Amino acid sequence: MIRRFSILIWLFYLSVSGVFGQSILRDLKLRNEISDFGQAEVIIPWPGRESIDIITRKVSINSVIGDKVYISLSPATVNWFTEQRFSYSIVQRSETKGILTAQDLSEAMDWQTYPSYSDYLAIMQNFAASYPSICDLDTIGTSINGRLVIVRKISDNAKVDEEEPEVFYTSTIHGDETGGFVLMMRLADSLLKSYPNSQRIKNMIDNLEIWINPLANPDGTYRTGNTITSPVRYNSKGVDLNRNFPDPLDPSIIPQKENEEMIRFLRKRRFVLSANFHAGAELVNYPWDRWFYKYHADDSWFISISRAYADTIHKYSATSYFTDENNGVTRGALWYVIYGGRQDFITWELQGREVTIELDRIKQTPAAQLELLWYLNRRSLISYLENALYGVHGFVKDAVTSAPVPAKIKIKGHDIDSSHVYSDTLTGAFTRMLYPRFWNITFSAKGYRDTTITTVPVTAYQATNIVVNMTPIA
DSSP: OOOHHHHHHHHHHHHHHHHHHHHHHHHHHHHHHHHHSOEEEEEEEOHHHHHHHHHHSSSEEEEEEEEEEEEEEEEEHHHHHHHHHHOOOOOOOOOOOOOOOOOHHHHHHHTBBBBOHHHHHHHHHHHHHSSTTTEEEEEEETTSSSSEEEEESSSSTTOOOOSEEEEEEEOOOOOOOHHHHHHHHHHHHHHHHTTTHHHHHHHHHOOEEEEEEEOOOOOHTTTTTTSSSOOOOOOTSSOOOOGGGGGOOOOOOOOOOHHHHHHHHHHHHHOOOEEEEOSSOOOOEEOOOSSSSSSOOHOOOHHHHHHHHHHHHHTOTTSSOHHHHHHEEEEEHHOOOOOHHHHHHHHHOOOOOEEEOOOOOOSSOGGGHHHHHHHHHHHHHHHHGEEEESSHHHHHHTTTOOOOOOOOEEEETTTTTTEEOOOTTOOOEEEOOOOEEEEEEEEEEETBBBBEEEEEEOOOOOOEEEEEEOEEEO
């Protein structure tokens, strides 16, 4: 009897030690992959929303598909993850064989390959040099390793700040999500070349200031040097830059260098409309990302513009493309919650309107698929920017002197959670994009009586222009 009991104890010990040993070996393999390649992806079972809320604050969730949570780990986050003793599997790493590097600048500008970093800089400079009246080049800042984060401005008077709505496209804040990088360069090329011959493009460029930043995280994309080999999601410190923006309720987030300079740029420009391009899924993701139970005041408007982007793609694509979540559209937190995202920062603090567009389930779009990616998205890219031409536009002025008035513009009973907008402090110009219907809009400013303009009509795909004269209290 004693012998039998001893055998049972020994068998139990072996089984426990075997499981524990397997866990140690798996953790070791995970750490080795991160050491060799800068990151690794793992899958855990869906743990419930309360647990996800904790996990998403500590590590970077890539995606949630069915009952599986895909998590990306960096040297900065792997320790916390392994300490939690999750049941996880490591996603087999796929080599970036489809990332074909252009042999020279000319080949890179055919948009069928990926540029070297030096060719990328040359392409951006070439645009400004070839189209000096409608294209200007600016620097947002530099990465930790000194690479430039650059942006081009396309407008009819590119070197002048005009009283026009400003819009912004930016891509590849996750350095290994590469398709949008080339897509943004090709979009700029197309806009500049089409300006003399296309009335639609001319109308956009004449009436908007279009800013395009193809590469927000150059250290992640060009981690190994001048060409794209083994790119990573993170910056050079292993931080996910799209979890590193000021959060409405979390003051503990300290922005990285790249984000400090991007935030400074965004606060200066205060874009009325923007989009952030990613990969790993195929959909448009709109605010909010951080609140599961909270809707943006303009939720109906966000759904309509997101639906338009996806539905335009569907008219020209195979049925399998851009159909994730609700046939290509989701409210961010309904998919999965994140904190410190750029989309919520712009929409909350700056009263802008930003969405996140996931272009491809394959993170590193193969060079052979870049032409198809452009064909399927080019119409939607242009139509999305045109949303800034619609809604209510105008100027707020002093009724006595006609001087511009910096006013808060709010719709009572509608605007909540920082969904109001402001008129420009220097010009009094404002843009308020709204879902089609009649609106009562109130303008308030220090030293002036509140002014409400009633039954302002908003019609789909049209602009309503008004001038608001505010009466000084004195």
